[in-house]
Amino acid sequence: MPQQLKEPEFHQGYLTTPPKSQLWRDLLLGDFSPSHRAIVVPTLNKPGHQDWTFEIMPLKRIRTPSNWIKLIHITSATSLPFVAFPLFLLWTKGLRDLINLDPLLSSLAICGSTFLYLFFNLRSDILDYFSGASRFQPAGVNRALIEGWTTASRMKKWSQLFLFLAICSGTPVILARPSWALWMTLACAAFTLAWTQWDPYLKNRLRAEVVVFLMFGPLLAIGFQSAIGGRIDTELLAIGTLTGFLALFVHNLKNFGQIMIHGQLGHSDSISRIGFEKSKNLLTASILIVLAISASYFAIYISLFWAVILLTALTPGVVFFLRVLHSLQSPLSSRIQVTVSWGRYFALALVLVHVIEGLSDLIWSHN
Amino acid sequence: MFVNPTHPKIFDPRDFPAYLPKLNDLYDGLFSGGKGFRAKLVTSVAGSLQCPQPTINLLAQTIEFIHNASLLHDDLVDRSPTRRGKTSAWLEYSPEYAVLAGDYLLARVMVNLSGHSNLEVVQYTSRMISDLLEGEWLQDSLVGDFSLSLAQLDRVHNLKTASLMKWCLVAPFLAQKINDNNSVQIFEELGTILGLLFQRSDDLLDFDVRNTEKKAILGDLKSGYLNSFGCFALSDISPWKRQKFRHFKDLEEVYSGLGGRAVFDKKVEEFDALNLKLLDLYDHYLGLLREPARSINPDLTKKLAPLSKLLYFRNT
Numbered sequence: 178m179p180q181q182l183k184e185p186e187f188h189q190g191y192l193t194t195p196p197k198s199q200l201w202r203d204l205l206l207g208d209f210s211p212s213h214r215a216i217v218v219p220t221l222n223k224p225g226h227q228d229w230t231f232e233i234m235p236l237k238r239i240r241t242p243s244n245w246i247k248l249i250h251i252t253s254a255t256s257l258p259f260v261a262f263p264l265f266l267l268w269t270k271g272l273r274d275l276i277n278l279d280p281l282l283s284s285l286a287i288c289g290s291t292f293l294y295l296f297f298n299l300r301s302d303i304l305d306y307f308s309g310a311s312r313f314q315p316a317g318v319n320r321a322l323i324e325g326w327t328t329a330s331r332m333k334k335w336s337q338l339f340l341f342l343a344i345c346s347g348t349p350v351i352l353a354r355p356s357w358a359l360w361m362t363l364a365c366a367a368f369t370l371a372w373t374q375w376d377p378y379l380k381n382r383l384r385a386e387v388v389v390f391l392m393f394g395p396l397l398a399i400g401f402q403s404a405i406g407g408r409i410d411t412e413l414l415a416i417g418t419l420t421g422f423l424a425l426f427v428h429n430l431k432n433f434g435q436i437m438i439h440g441q442l443g444h445s446d447s448i449s450r451i452g453f454e455k456s457k458n459l460l461t462a463s464i465l466i467v468l469a470i471s472a473s474y475f476a477i478y479i480s481l482f483w484a485v486i487l488l489t490a491l492t493p494g495v496v497f498f499l500r501v502l503h504s505l506q507s508p509l510s511s512r513i514q515v516t517v518s519w520g521r522y523f524a525l526a527l528v529l530v531h532v533i534e535g536l537s538d539l540i541w542s543h544n
Numbered sequence: 545m546f547v548n549p550t551h552p553k554i555f556d557p558r559d560f561p562a563y564l565p566k567l568n569d570l571y572d573g574l575f576s577g578g579k580g581f582r583a584k585l586v587t588s589v590a591g592s593l594q595c596p597q598p599t600i601n602l603l604a605q606t607i608e609f610i611h612n613a614s615l616l617h618d619d620l621v622d623r624s625p626t627r628r629g630k631t632s633a634w635l636e637y638s639p640e641y642a643v644l645a646g647d648y649l650l651a652r653v654m655v656n657l658s659g660h661s662n663l664e665v666v667q668y669t670s671r672m673i674s675d676l677l678e679g680e681w682l683q684d685s686l687v688g689d690f691s692l693s694l695a696q697l698d699r700v701h702n703l704k705t706a707s708l709m710k711w712c713l714v715a716p717f718l719a720q721k722i723n724d725n726n727s728v729q730i731f732e733e734l735g736t737i738l739g740l741l742f743q744r745s746d747d748l749l750d751f752d753v754r755n756t757e758k759k760a761i762l763g764d765l766k767s768g769y770l771n772s773f774g775c776f777a778l779s780d781i782s783p784w785k786r787q788k789f790r791h792f793k794d795l796e797e798v799y800s801g802l803g804g805r806a807v808f809d810k811k812v813e814e815f816d817a818l819n820l821k822l823l824d825l826y827d828h829y830l831g832l833l834r835e836p837a838r839s840i841n842p843d844l845t846k847k848l849a850p851l852s853k854l855l856y857f858r859n860t
Contacts, residue, residue, distance in 0.1 A: 191828040218825065221702035221736050222710075227729035230828070437682075437699070507685030509696045 191218065193230045196309070204231050205307055207328025212236055214325035217311050223441060224312045239325045250321040251332060253298050259427060260294045261287075262528045263393060263420035267401045269535035270416065272542075274407060282353055286404040289346035290397070292339045299336035303329050314438045350404050386447055389428045394421015412478050419470045426463040427524050433460060434517040437508035453508050460502060464495055464523060471527055479534060487530050494523050559652045570633055570645050574612055577628035582607045582712055585851075590716035592844035599719050602660055606669065606715075609649040611708060614676055616646035621684060622767055626760070664718040672711045679704025687768045690786040694775045698740060701772065706739020713848075727838050730829050734848065737826045741856040744819055747771035752795060753812055754858055765792060776818070777802060777811040819856055826852040 192215070194200045204215035215231040241247060249255065264287045271283065302319035305311065306329055311318040321327045398417030399409060407413070432439060432448040433456050439449045448456045468491060475484035498519045505512055560568050583604040590600045618624070619632040620642045626632055634642035650673060657666050682700045686692060713731040717724065749759045751773055764771040768790060770778070778786050785801070792798050799805045830849060833840045 190824060193828070193832055220733065221698060221706070222729075222732050225729070227726060228832075230733075230825075507682065507689070509682055509686060509692070509699060511689050511691035511693065511696070 190234075191230055191232055193228045195228045201229060204229075206330040206333075208330050214239060214328070216325050217306075217323070219315050220312050222313075224309050229309070229312070234325065241324075241326045247321060247326050250319065251299075251327055251335065252295055253302070253319065256298070256427075257291070257294075258525055258528050259393070259424060260291060262423070262531065263397050263416065264290055264401060265535060266416045266420065266531060267398060267407075267413070268405070269538065270412060271402075271405050271407045272539065279353075279405070282350055283405045285346045286350050286401060289343050289350060290401065292343035292346060296336050296339040296343055299332055299339065303332055303336070313442065314435060317435050317438070354404055354406070386425060386428060390421040390425045393424035394418060415470070415474050415478065419467070419474055422463070422467050422470060423524055423527065426460070426467050427521065429456075429460060429463060430517050430520040434513055440508075453505075457502050457505065460520070461499055464498065464520070467524075467527065468492075468495060471531070475534070479538075483530075483534050486534075487527070490530055491523065491526055494519070494526060498523055559656070566637055566641065567645070567648075570637055570641065571612075573630055573636070574616065574627070574633060574645075575608070577630065578608075578612075580608065582611055582708055585709070586712040586715060588847050589713055589844060590719065592841045592847065593716050593720050593722065595716055595720055599660070602656060603715055603719060606653050606657060607708060607712060609653045610669075610673060610676070610711075613646040613649035613653075614680070616642050616649070617680070621680070622769075624763070660719075662719055662721070664721075665715055668715060668718055669711065672707045675703045675707040679707070683769070686770075688790070690770050690774075690778065690789060691783050692770055692775050693779065694772055697770075697772050697775050701740055701743045702736055705743040706736045709739040709742070710735030724838070727833060727840060730832055734826060734829050737822050737829070738851060738855055741819060741822055741826075741852055744772045744815070745856045745858055747773045748812070748815070749858075751798065751808075756858060761795065762792070762798070765789065765798075773812075773815055776815050777808070823852050823856065 192200075192204070194204065200209075203209040205217075207214060209215065210233075213233050213235055215233055218230040218232055242250075268283055268287065302322065305318045306322050311323055315323050319332075322329060322332065395414060395417035397420065398413050402409060402413055429446075429448055432444075432446050436448055436453060436456065439446065440452075447459065451459060468488070472484045472487055475481075475487055498516070501512060501516050501519060505516060560571055562568065586603045586607050587600055590603050595603070615627060616633055619627050620634040620639050624632050625635060630636075632642070633645060637645075653669065653673075654666070657669055660666075679700050679702075683704060686697075686700065710732050713735045714728055717728055717731070745754075746759075747764070749755045749757065750761060750764045750771055752761045753773075755761070765774065770789075774789070778789065781802075789798070789801055792801060799808050802808050802811065827849075830845055832838070833845050834842065
């Protein structure tokens with residue numbers, strides 16, 4: 178049962194408690210009081226196993242944004258385009274290949290994958306929150322939790338809902354395509370184990386990048402293609418490679434934005450290992466690789482016209498990104514976040530070009 | 545160990561060989577005029593923990609050596625012409641001597657500490673010096689960046705300024721070999737808060753707020769560095785307008801850039817309100833140390849209690 182704190186204990190404003198205690202758990206989950214939230218007090222000193230301090234704030238003092246903004250932060254919806262993108266590419270490929278796409282099955286497969294991604298994302302955020310990452314690295318943890326806009330308990334319920342929806346969506350697909358079931362189960366189990374059970378967490382290590390590339394790239398491509406009854410061909414592998422590298426670029430970009438903190442915490446991802454100066458070269462190579470793969474994909478499998486459109490639309494943005502990136506002089510520079518934002522805009526713009534191409538192809542072939 | 549009872553600085557004449565030219569003159573000029581706050585803080589903490597007098601002297605000497613070494617290097621990096629009302633060492637002697645003088649102080653710290661045979665104190669001191677230099681390096685990398693946030697700058701100040709405060713509170717525990725990790729971690733948080741408050745107060749002096757010390761104003765701004773109050777005051781100003789502040793030469797231009805003197809004063813009030821929260825947090829951590837289970841000398845918490853307000857409001 179959550180421990181209900183008495184009113185005088187709020188008066189002080191701050192509460193300190195050892196980790197893993199019942200009070201600590203209740204404060205983090207947010208169930209201790211209907212009228213107050215416990216905000217984790219950040220520290221500038223590397224957190225070890227010391228006690229946690231919380232600021233107990235009345236709900237009316239917490240400034241919350243609109244429900245839509247809150248929902249976007251809770252679900253990290255801004256990263257959904259990067260999940261939907263590979264699925265969209267594969268779906269349009271299936272239509273182009275004239276395979277007998279069952280619209281219901283393919284829609285359920287898309288929904289199931291999306292809900293599963295939302296489930297993993299929320300779970301990962303809750304784990305980060307409980308691990309204490311928010312104490313030293315508030316910017317790296319879900320803002321809705323840090324600011325007290327919602328509670329971890331509610332986010333857990335959201336994640337359970339998404340898991341339920343994923344199972345509901347995925348079950349008919351599994352029943353229709355039993356071979357896909359085994360593959361999806363193994364992939365999900367491996368992903369969950371890898372992301373949550375390691376200590377330190379996998380996501381802070383080099384292996385996370387391999388997982389990101391595979392899960393958002395070739396494995397997703399092959400798995401989804403199996404689900405909709407399509408064939409495995411070179412175009413499929415090209416799509417998997419493109420989406421894998423794009424996901425990796427966004428992942429490394431995020432790590433670059435936190436390079437100093439990750440370095441102080443002893444993370445061993447690529448960016449932390451190679452350091453500030455060499456990371457700029459890695460991100461340069463990454464963005465150029467993604468652009469090159471995307472342009473090549475258009476040129477080989479779609480048309481040269483769309484390759485030219487892509488390069489014309491995105492090259493100025495890439496040039497700007499590279500200029501800002503290489504002008505950075507400090508891991509604490511105010512322009513780090515500008516760089517990260519521009520990198521994300523590039524990724525979204527690339528997704529947009531592919532979506533426009535796919536939709537125009539659909540409309541054209543329908544007419 | 546020699547202690548000059550008429551001089552606020554504590555140093556041992558054996559540390560400064562007379563045969564090295566200009567060395568003693570340089571240090572005499574440097575050590576005189578300072579307040580010796582850090583030495584007094586560590587002396588106070590060590591005294592409450594009943595450290596033997598030679599240990600107290602060593603700790604006081606160590607922190608003053610490290611602090612003054614950082615000042616020698618700082619003044620050269622920032623090209624500051626004066627220090628404590630006198631010509632800076634790098635100008636008075638040469639940049640080379642200023643660098644070597646700073647290095648020499650750090651080397652003497654290691655010699656004297658290692659003679660004390662407490663490895664934990666040596667390790668903690670080494671880490672503190674490393675943090676201090678990391679903070680200096682990062683601060684230098686931020687010169688010219690007028691879009692910094694306070695949160696980013698706090699990370700630098702925690703390394704640069706707060707690391708010395710933390711050391712003053714924690715080193716006596718290590719010197720006495722007191723095995724109380726939880727209390728040590730609370731002292732680290734207290735040290736961080738003291739460091740941030742001291743730095744923020746110093747940064748306000750740069751804008752002539754509560755400047756009873758008559759410190760030169762706008763020194764940071766003129767060096768192309770946006771300090772903590774600058775970051776806070778400019779946080780809701782557009783990036784291109786912020787760049788104009790780099791060229792401001794006096795306070796009137798700063799007031800005008802912010803929208804008038806009234807706006808400036810409001811910003812100071814808001815900054816003070818932000819730091820009052822830090823003062824509350826400081827009191828909370830001090831309250832934890834008063835818990836009977838921790839067995840911390842109540843005399844120590846009594847001495848530490850007024851420090852936060854003293855450092856921030858500078859007795860005004």
